[in-house]
Amino acid sequence: MNARTETAHLIRENALGYQDFTLGSFTFSRDEYFAHIRWTARDGRPLSHTMDVGNFLRALMRDVAWGFFYGWVNFDGVVGTVNHYDSVDLFAGSYDATMKAAGADLQSNFPTDVIRGVFERMLDDWTNEGFDPFAAPLETGTPYGPKRGHNRAAITRQRELATRCVGLPGDLPLRTDARGAPVNRAFADVPQDEPQLHPEPGFENEVHAFNLFAFLSRSQVTWNPSFTSVVKYSFMCPTTEEHILPIIHGNDRVEWFFQMCDEIHWDSADKNTGKPLARVIMKAGDMAAMPAYCRHQGYSPKRSMLLVWENGSPNLVYEIQKGEAPEVPVKF
Numbered sequence: 001m002n003a004r005t006e007t008a009h010l011i012r013e014n015a016l017g018y019q020d021f022t023l024g025s026f027t028f029s030r031d032e033y034f035a036h037i038r039w040t041a042r043d044g045r046p047l048s049h050t051m052d053v054g055n056f057l058r059a060l061m062r063d064v065a066w067g068f069f070y071g072w073v074n075f076d077g078v079v080g081t082v083n084h085y086d087s088v089d090l091f092a093g094s095y096d097a098t099m100k101a102a103g104a105d106l107q108s109n110f111p112t113d114v115i116r117g118v119f120e121r122m123l124d125d126w127t128n129e130g131f132d133p134f135a136a137p138l139e140t141g142t143p144y145g146p147k148r149g150h151n152r153a154a155i156t157r158q159r160e161l162a163t164r165c166v167g168l169p170g171d172l173p174l175r176t177d178a179r180g181a182p183v184n185r186a187f188a189d190v191p192q193d194e195p196q197l198h199p200e201p202g203f204e205n206e207v208h209a210f211n212l213f214a215f216l217s218r219s220q221v222t223w224n225p226s227f228t229s230v231v232k233y234s235f236m237c238p239t240t241e242e243h244i245l246p247i248i249h250g251n252d253r254v255e256w257f258f259q260m261c262d263e264i265h266w267d268s269a270d271k272n273t274g275k276p277l278a279r280v281i282m283k284a285g286d287m288a289a290m291p292a293y294c295r296h297q298g299y300s301p302k303r304s305m306l307l308v309w310e311n312g313s314p315n316l317v318y319e320i321q322k323g324e325a326p327e328v329p330v331k332f
């Protein structure tokens with residue numbers, strides 16, 4: 001699957017002011033509306049793929065910010081990455097059954113630092129002033145047009161990762177107006193009071209609680225899970241969602257969803273072929289588990305709160321590959 005380690009370098013700048021980028025035999029270029037990805041297929045043919053540049057940048061933003069995430073980050077049905085945790089595959093057509101059968105696919109492996117470096121420079125160069133790839137479409141400007149400034153402040157946001165739990169002394173602080181995190185327009189009715197804590201003396205660092213709804217009501221971004229509590233490899237990753245998940249996530253492990261308010265409509269498909277598997281309509285209070293063999297993309301008509309529960313064990317993906325751990329959370 002991993003052909004060989006490739007190299008990368010910057011090639012040139014086009015008439016609209018955007019730089020082109022290359023990774024192995026893949027090249028990336030943008031114009032006013034589109035990102036163009038080109039590669040040489042396994043049979044030697046030169047091939048290309050086109051994405052709306054706003055969608056491309058929203059996907060690229062997640063791939064960069066999440067460190068290539070768990071498993072597959074499909075930018076759409078054709079192009080994406082696979083995280084091997086010490087290296088990353090970049091692919092085109094490799095997980096589209098028709099393209100694969102036609103030999104029109106290519107998958108190349110890169111050291112993580114190499115692909116991250118190119119993706120970070122591309123995100124920086126192609127993101128115009130006023131466009132925030134993390135923001136809901138109603139809350140940001142346009143990605144289109146010739147090169148116009150940059151939005152470095154938005155694209156270099158640090159992912160919020162608690163060590164133990166949000167709000168503990170020395171850990172990730174609660175979100176407040178003063179910290180630049182006002183309540184989102186969609187969550188004006190969410191109570192902001194915090195729970196009362198009365199730990200016995202000596203247990204102040206062991207007993208903890210915070211208002212998760214209030215914390216999420218102040219999220220400035222969409223589709224960007226933060227770690228709010230960490231117990232060994234159990235990561236609680238709640239997030240606020242609005243519009244479309246900019247990537248199609250292909251699982252390499254089971255992933256749990258708890259819909260905390262409003263609703264998200266999910267399309268679920270086979271991870272390897274893209275063949276549709278299920279539509280999952282999740283309303284407030286619903287829970288679902290995405291099996292390790294699926295890919296999924298969510299649609300959130302209104303800003304909603306989703307708790308994503310990840311098993312972050314570094315061994316789990318290999319246990320699943322060897323058949324030692326299940327691809328589904330429960331068998332009936």
Ligand SMILES: [Fe+2]
Nearest residue numbers: 249255290296
């Ligand atoms: Fe996911």
